């Protein structure tokens with residue numbers, strides 16, 4: 001059956017923000033002081049990674065700590081690939097970001113009147129502010145409350161952005177480049193809406209769901225990165241996929257994170273049969289608090305070397321009250337699965353956790369494309385380098401959300417009015433009668449990415465993945481060109497595009513640095529260099 005999907009042109013707002021997580025809502029709130037902002041989100045407004053964050057937000061707040069310490073820790077974790085100017089820019093703005101969150105009502109934990117600071121891997125000092133072990137939920141709630149209260153912000157959930165509107169979508173084509181908003185699927189009506197504006201902020205999160213095991217939510221399919229790439233923006237360091245060392249190993253609950261703060265508060269990693277504290281064999285100085293790439297590789301090695309399903313994370317030597325007080329959410333979840341973390345070890349495995357690479361942005365959060373700014377996990381700002389330091393990512397969302405807003409407002413008068421845009425054309429597509437193709441391809445991508453492009457890589461495995469991607473690409477593009485768009489199809493296309501960028505970047509790096517570890521190039525190059533892909 002041929003179907004003409006309804007299309008609507010909408011341009012009631014000055015600025016469009018794609019994503020309602022920490023980055024998107026921070027930008028929206030700052031812009032809404034003077035402009036009308038439309039926030040679009042796929043699924044629910046709380047569907048991004050922000051709501052799932054556990055550990056907290058890194059900020060220098062203790063008298064014994066310094067910005068220099070935080071900068072050094074960030075660059076050590078990032079294996080020298082970080083951009084120092086960016087690192088300083090973000091870290092120096094951390095205390096004011098925390099102040100703003102407190103003003104918005106985030107109830108950070110306190111200790112004798114001061115903010116309680118916990119510790120995580122790679123940090124030389126206690127500097128993580130948090131709300132128990134569910135910091136992200138408190139932050140998401142406070143930002144949403146503030147956005148709801150703003151008369152200048154409209155939030156539309158259930159809108160899956162499909163593609164950025166660029167000059168090629170003008171009624172009369174006049175060269176490529178400028179972004180004028182986004183085509184988005186209304187998930188309820190099936191209508192494709194064209195949301196048009198002078199400025200667009202991309203804050204669509206990471207691409208973690210490219211991997212079979214990931215701590216990230218279902219919607220982390222790299223949509224923002226793929227859309228920006230298709231529109232012509234450069235993408236960088238996509239090979240730097242972060243694996244969190246401690247995801248719960250449970251056959252029913254597949255992606256529950258056990259926060260790094262459990263190790264920060266004294267948790268030990270143990271061989272499940274011998275009880276050996278194995279980090280001593282990999283990083284005797286930093287032990288469980290070595291940076292994530294080191295700990296994740298050590299666990300991966302133990303699992304492969306001894307044929308294990310998991311290793312143990314044990315904090316049962318700490319007083320039960322201390323454990324319950326610090327980790328109430330994890331304690332409740334584990335209790336529901338029959339594990340008492342105050343007296344038993346927790347079975348854990350590494351899982352994909354964070355996308356360090358993404359759309360290239362400057363300190364002003366501007367992308368290569370006029371009219372398009374980007375912030376948060378979908379970007380590569382230079383902060384994380386080859387490996388993100390724990391709890392630096394929410395911080396990046398706040399600093400870059402603000403940076404995007406202030407650059408847009410500063411340039412507002414010089415931003416051109418949008419041209420006339422074509423409606424979405426769905427005259428040549430029909431309803432799919434083979435949804436199984438989407439499910440099959442989605443599973444296949446996640447499985448070969450896990451097996452071939454995981455914690456330890458080889459050129460042969462990467463080439464295998466590249467071959468699989470080429471085959472799937474034809475199938476998915478044919479499918480996309482023939483059938484009516486659905487959120488599942490849009491996500492599959494973006495997942496495949498993200499996988500392609502990850503594999504291409506990994507093949508281009510001929511060294512082992514940070515999160516990119518390959519048996520074919522185990523050494524570190526003398527000069528750190530970003531992997532920059534140009535569309």
Ligand code: FAD
Pocket residue numbers: 018019020021022023024040041042043044045046047048049050051052053054055056057058135136159160161162203204205206215216217219223224257353354375376377378390391392393394395397
């Ligand atoms: P997200 O919060 O992921 O939001 C993305 C938004 O974009 C969502 O609203 C989503 O619906 C929307 N979106 C995506 N695609 C589309 C589309 N096609 N159309 C429309 N909308 C779309 N970091 C820390 O600093 N500290 C922590 O303690 C911490 N803990 C974590 C724990 C877990 C389990 C996970 C998964 C991550 C954790 N992180 C932590 C990382 C951090 O949570 C994320 O990097 C950060 O929240 C990303 O925010 P964001 O605004 O960029 O994207």
Ligand code: SIN
Pocket residue numbers: 053054055056258259260261389390391392393
């Ligand atoms: C955690 O709580 O371990 C996650 C922190 C982070 O990803 O920054």
